[in-house]
Amino acid sequence: MALPGSKAPAFVQAARYVRDPLGFLVRYRKRYGDVFSVRFPFFGRIVYVADPQLVKDVFTGSPAVFHAGEANATMLEPALGPNSVLTLDDEPHLRQRKLLLPPFHGERVRRYGELIEAATRQDMETWPVDEPFALRAHTQRITLAVILRAVFGIRDEARIDRAAKLIDAFSERVTTIVRFPILRRDLGPGSPWRRFVAAREALDAFIYEEVALRRAEAESEKREDVLSLLLRARHEDGSPMSDAELRDELVTVVGAGHETTATGLAWAMERLLRNPQALGRLRESLARGHGDYLEATVKETLRARPVIIDVARKLTAPATIGGHRLPAGSFVVPAIAAVHLRDDLYPDPEQFRPERFFEGKADTYAWIPFGGGIRRCVGAAFAEFEMRIILREFVTRAALRAADPAPEKVKVRNITLAPEHGTRVVLERPLTRPDSDYATPSAAAWASSHSA
Ligand code: HEM
Secondary structure (H helix, E strand, O other), X not given: OOOOEOOOOHHHHHHHHHHOHHHHHHHHHHHHOOEEEEEEOOOEEEEEEOOHHHHHHHHOOOOOOEEHHHHHHHHHHHHHOOOOOOOOOHHHHHHHHHHHOHHHOHHHHHHHHHHHHHXXXXXXXXOXXXXXXXXXXXXXXXXXXXXXXXXXXXXXXXXXXXXXXXXXXXXXXXXXXXXXXXXXXXXOOXXXXXXXXXXXXXXXXXXXXXXXXXXXOHHHHXXXXXXXXXXXXXXXXXXXOOHHXXXXXXXXXXXXXXXXXXXXXXXXXXXXXXXXXXXXXXXXXHHOOOOHHHHHHHHHHHHHXXXXXXXXXXXXXXXXXXXXXXXXXXXXXXEHHHHHOOOOOXXXXXXXXXXXXHOOOOOOOXXXXXXXXXXXXXXXXXXXXXXXXXXXXXXXXXXXXXXXXXXXXXXXXXXXXXXXXXXXXXXXXXXXXXXXXXXXXXXXXXXXXXXX
């Protein structure tokens, strides 16, 4: 059976995708069905799958056949390196994943609650009053500070600043290299590749320095940051992680963890400010010390505005998906956006309605912002928990309004889909004082009564 899909040239399809990434996938599903193909320059044919049962087949298919690492490496290997959990497959992938999972387990992430709250409060102090600003720049600063403290375990402010600058420079250079594989060669001084390599070397030097400092630190046995936990972790054969492995996993966590969460938060506020009923209900439920509406708000945000919409698998052998025989080498991608916006799964899918998550449990493969199977996002529990803490602080203390009432369009930003203007907001009056500390009963209750 031939695969349905548009006959338009690859660059036209790519332009449609860039112009309206969510609408594009929704339209294609409606027109061509639950399995359809799209052609993109550089990547060739991509087979999208937009039905939860077929998504399950892909996510739970043999990891030896459905290679995620190989698919991710096409874009990310120059940045993340050869030992990254994101770019490996098979046994090497499992080896890294087993060590990386425990520090991000639900129980452990709760220890970072206070630190997340403190980073949020510190940033909120810098918000201007009565003047439009892009909230996304602030959520990115907060999530980066959280990663540097919780994951790298950096405590010294000057080193935090230095790391943040190096990561910013690296992220900026990475964009071009990821987007245009053709530029991945040395075209002389000042070329994108040279600048990228220089930024990568500067960041790597900092990371190796931090690893050496931590190894030398007498107290490191007692520390709970992710780097310290990884230094104590052992592979099944008893060997510790090498410096090169540590470097690749740390860069992976920074790359996968801070921009994604920052964008998710920006979307949460963008949606809430255009849906005053939901915002009112959220405030009300938080005032009563409840966390269920907050949890549903985060879930609804990631449904309606998934931050990442492409989680590819590259076939190492032929496979049949939805009756279509696909040859080895095919890229198969669960169409996260098209699944999340199906009206048979989510009535009125365009509406932002957190309460829909109280009306019945979404099928595991109908809510997939974190991908699935043995490649499901390592930081999912951390990200949801972090979003809840930060959002709670925003909505309980800040009288924000949208700078422009029109909804912000969805725009491709690196590997994420972000609000076009970075969620432009106005803080109408000075922040109220923090009403409760993370440690107070009501705050701690919702944080721990909801699985992180
Ligand atoms: C809202 C925030 C986030 C979103 C939407 C997100 C989404 C995703 C998605 C879609 C994948 C691919 C899953 C697949 O291929 O099936 C992924 C993988 C991954 N994410 Fe996240 N992520 C977020 C935050 C984080 C955070 C905070 C961390 C770390 C602290 C993190 C670490 C990772 C890692 C290490 C992988 C690779 C897993 C593997 O290949 O085995 N992510 N994430």
